[in-house]
Amino acid sequence: MIDKIYCVDVQPDMEGKRVKLAGWVYRKREVGKKVFIVLRDSTGIVQAIFKKELSEGAYEMAKKAGIESSVIIEGTVKADPRAPTGVEIQADRIEIVQNVDFFPITKDASEEFLLDVRHLHLHSPKVAAIMKVKATMMQAAREWLLQDGWYEVFPPILVTGAVEGGATLFKLKYFDRTAYLSQSAQLYLEAAIFGLEKVWSLTPSFRAEKSRTRRHLTEFWHLELEAAWMDLQDIMKVEEELVSYMVQRTLELRRSEVETFRKDLTTLKNAVPPFPRVSYDEAIDILQSKGVEIEWGEDMGADEERILTQEFEAPFFVYGYPKGIKAFYMKEDPEDPRKVLAADMLAPEGYGEIIGGSQREDDYNKLVQRILEEGMKPEDYEWYLDLRKYGSVPHSGFGLGLERLVAWVLKLDHVRWATLFPRTPSRLYP
Numbered sequence: 485m486i487d488k489i490y491c492v493d494v495q496p497d498m499e500g501k502r503v504k505l506a507g508w509v510y511r512k513r514e515v516g517k518k519v520f521i522v523l524r525d526s527t528g529i530v531q532a533i534f535k536k537e538l539s540e541g542a543y544e545m546a547k548k549a550g551i552e553s554s555v556i557i558e559g560t561v562k563a564d565p566r567a568p569t570g571v572e573i574q575a576d577r578i579e580i581v582q583n584v585d586f587f588p589i590t591k592d593a594s595e596e597f598l599l600d601v602r603h604l605h606l607h608s609p610k611v612a613a614i615m616k617v618k619a620t621m622m623q624a625a626r627e628w629l630l631q632d633g634w635y636e637v638f639p640p641i642l643v644t645g646a647v648e649g650g651a652t653l654f655k656l657k658y659f660d661r662t663a664y665l666s667q668s669a670q671l672y673l674e675a676a677i678f679g680l681e682k683v684w685s686l687t688p689s690f691r692a693e694k695s696r697t698r699r700h701l702t703e704f705w706h707l708e709l710e711a712a713w714m715d716l717q718d719i720m721k722v723e724e725e726l727v728s729y730m731v732q733r734t735l736e737l738r739r740s741e742v743e744t745f746r747k748d749l750t751t752l753k754n755a756v757p758p759f760p761r762v763s764y765d766e767a768i769d770i771l772q773s774k775g776v777e778i779e780w781g782e783d784m785g786a787d788e789e790r791i792l793t794q795e796f797e798a799p800f801f802v803y804g805y806p807k808g809i810k811a812f813y814m815k816e817d818p819e820d821p822r823k824v825l826a827a828d829m830l831a832p833e834g835y836g837e838i839i840g841g842s843q844r845e846d847d848y849n850k851l852v853q854r855i856l857e858e859g860m861k862p863e864d865y866e867w868y869l870d871l872r873k874y875g876s877v878p879h880s881g882f883g884l885g886l887e888r889l890v891a892w893v894l895k896l897d898h899v900r901w902a903t904l905f906p907r908t909p910s911r912l913y914p
């Protein structure tokens with residue numbers, strides 16, 4: 485490993501110190517007999533100035549370095565308020581590790597082109613900032629889950645059945661059998677609670693959704709929790725405490741990155757428990773009062789949720805959905821058999837659903853009935869039904885779409901920017 489420091493380490497109080505840095509040529513300009521190179525690394529940027537009178541060899545080499553060339557630079561630190569970071573390096577040595585004559589991404593690159601060359605787009609400091617925020621959100625989630633006594637488990641991705649409807653399964657050949665890519669780890673987490681009680685997993689989930697909306701991917705990162713003995717109210721409290729901690733901790737550790745994407749942090753700061761709660765019935769009333777044509781019993785799509793979120797300045801819950809629009813595993817509301825004990829968490833500012841959760845049906849016969857009602861075969865869920873035969877307990881859980889949370893926090897215009905290599909119906913490469 486090169487004995488170097490990072491751009492962020494170069495500070496004005498290091499005046500006169502000799503330093504070595506490695507990175508990529510982010511910006512470059514020539515003025516008279518000087519070359520200014522703004523070097524980029526994973527921590528930020530710093531300007532290096534190459535003066536012909538100081539080192540002709542380095543000056544001539546610096547002139548050759550193209551944008552995004554990988555370079556190693558040495559020189560002396562000098563405080564200079566005119567430099568982008570208030571300090572620069574009076575460089576007397578540059579090694580071009582690999583020169584780039586023409587970097588294909590230019591200022592006028594289209595979004596589709598950026599996705600076509602996503603492997604090169606990852607050079608971008610803005611993309612790196614998104615990935616740092618995403619990583620910090622998961623660091624925060626792990627911190628919270630550990631201190632609150634949750635066990636991480638590692639469920640299978642190759643599965644034999646649907647959790648969220650057969651229409652969005654990706655099928656694959658598994659030797660002489662058929663397998664599917666997991667839509668959700670939920671059913672396996674439900675099995676894990678009998679030994680561990682409170683479990684969580686972060687897995688890729690797959691949905692063969694043809695929806696071409698700004699919030700759908702065909703592969704997304706899914707943070708899921710499941711807990712024995714918890715009812716819907718209990719799990720909603722877990723959701724709001726977890727999301728609040730993830731958001732506030734990210735503001736604490738990554739505020740400069742967040743502010744790169746949004747100046748108004750109000751809704752993020754408002755993300756503290758208790759989050760507002762509205763019933764599905766109230767949500768329908770709100771939408772109808774705003775002229776939306778929606779009837780009780782219908783699902784809210786992205787457009788309806790966008791309108792509903794205008795009523796809130798923080799993440800909020802919608803609870804008490806009609807049974808007909810929700811999944812087979814959700815427990816019927818004992819007080820209203822038309823409904824299930826389900827709640828979604830919606831992000832404000834038009835982002836909508838970021839979490840789907842519910843209390844699960846823990847009665848064997850009722851679950852068999854729900855499976856049949858949904859046109860599914862109980863024999864396909866034999867192992868899952870066993871969970872209701874051997875010490876069944878009330879239990880609840882939820883799934884958080886990590887890209888959707890990041891998209892809201894950074895106000896991204898599409899979830900695809902929140903993932904390293906987005907997968908959508910039209911994009912499988914690179």
Ligand SMILES: NC(=O)C[C@H]([NH3+])C(=O)NS(=O)(=O)OC[C@H]1O[C@@H](n2cnc3c(N)ncnc32)[C@H](O)[C@@H]1O
Binds near residue numbers: 670691708709887899
């Ligand atoms: N353990 C559970 O209870 C999870 C449950 N089985 C489940 O999968 N619910 S969900 O379908 O609403 O998906 C959960 C969340 O997963 C995200 N999600 C769901 N589908 C997508 C797509 N296609 N793209 C991106 N993100 C997606 C979104 O934030 C949803 O709220």
Ligand SMILES: [Mg+2]
Binds near residue numbers: 837
């Ligand atoms: Mg959902």
